[in-house]
Amino acid sequence: MKKTKVIIIGSGPAGLTAALYAGRANLSPLVFEGQQPGGQLTITTDVENYPGFAEGVKGPELMEIMRKQAQRFGAETAFKTVESVDMSKRPFKVVAEGEEYFAEALIIATGACAKWLNIPSEEEYKGFGVSACATCDGFFFRNQHVAVVGGGDTALEEASYLTNHASKVTIIHRRDQMRACKALQERAIRNSKINFIWDSIVEEVVGVQENGHKKMTGLKLKNVKTGLTNEFKCDGLFLGIGHQPNTMLFKGLLDMDSVGYLKTKSHSTETNIQGVFAAGDVADSKYRQAITAAGTGCMAAIDAEKYLTQLE
Numbered sequence: 001m002k003k004t005k006v007i008i009i010g011s012g013p014a015g016l017t018a019a020l021y022a023g024r025a026n027l028s029p030l031v032f033e034g035q036q037p038g039g040q041l042t043i044t045t046d047v048e049n050y051p052g053f054a055e056g057v058k059g060p061e062l063m064e065i066m067r068k069q070a071q072r073f074g075a076e077t078a079f080k081t082v083e084s085v086d087m088s089k090r091p092f093k094v095v096a097e098g099e100e101y102f103a104e105a106l107i108i109a110t111g112a113c114a115k116w117l118n119i120p121s122e123e124e125y126k127g128f129g130v131s132a133c134a135t136c137d138g139f140f141f142r143n144q145h146v147a148v149v150g151g152g153d154t155a156l157e158e159a160s161y162l163t164n165h166a167s168k169v170t171i172i173h174r175r176d177q178m179r180a181c182k183a184l185q186e187r188a189i190r191n192s193k194i195n196f197i198w199d200s201i202v203e204e205v206v207g208v209q210e211n212g213h214k215k216m217t218g219l220k221l222k223n224v225k226t227g228l229t230n231e232f233k234c235d236g237l238f239l240g241i242g243h244q245p246n247t248m249l250f251k252g253l254l255d256m257d258s259v260g261y262l263k264t265k266s267h268s269t270e271t272n273i274q275g276v277f278a279a280g281d282v283a284d285s286k287y288r289q290a291i292t293a294a295g296t297g298c299m300a301a302i303d304a305e306k307y308l309t310q311l312e
């Protein structure tokens with residue numbers, strides 16, 4: 001039987017910050033890194049908005065620093081994917097790749113993932129013009145023309161934010177009207193930097209190689225009503241079709257909202273099950289930033305430590 005005080009599921013900024021704090025509290029945390037060790041930041045080239053790095057830092061480098069810092073204080077990290085969790089009794093049982101592990105407290109930090117178009121060229125240009133986070137990457141498109149795909153609140157919020165940096169923002173939507181709330185629609189329509197392409201979908205991201213680096217140059221668009229295609233020139237593409245929290249593993253076990261984000265108690269990371277805590281994007285549909293995820297990871301570790309102290 002492999003037993004520890006705290007098991008952390010997820011290894012992004014939330015999970016590794018929780019591991020750091022739990023390690024310093026002598027809780028011997030075990031972190032399951034999952035299918036994407038380091039979380040979403042591992043597919044982010046430059047991170048310029050994380051405090052402490054005046055010149056910025058590469059996403060994978062930042063996560064490796066966090067991992068080593070947590071390990072320095074006794075956190076154990078395992079490159080395994082969790083298959084099931086039994087929260088019906090204590091200690092909680094976690095099954096990862098056929099092996100059973102037990103813990104008195106769990107911290108869920110499995111994050112969320114952006115919804116993508118799932119076309120090969122999109123994957124090819126991720127980090128080289130294609131992004132799903134305007135707050136993270138909008139700064140790199142100063143005085144450039146960017147496109148945003150989507151017609152809901154997410155798309156219009158991303159588009160409005162991008163006008164702070166880009167010279168022009170074009171919203172591409174597969175329908176002839178948006179489903180975003182009226183206030184966001186009116187704000188976007190009034191903004192002179194925003195224009196719209198209706199009834200269209202992105203079929204391909206177009207780009208070139210310059211000095212050994214990929215560079216996006218535009219999009220191949222298809223009008224869904226006429227079937228006609230055309231090439232649309234732009235410097236960047238932002239996906240605004242929403243996010244999906246990685247919570248399928250906990251369906252029916254933990255309280256979630258209609259989208260699947262875990263619910264936590266007010267001013268706490270505690271879920272509806274005592275001893276189970278949620279941190280990072282898995283419980284945050286609003287901010288979705290590395291720094292806010294790290295903050296709730298710290299909170300979850302402190303909440304877990306207090307919970308375990310009460311058990312003694």
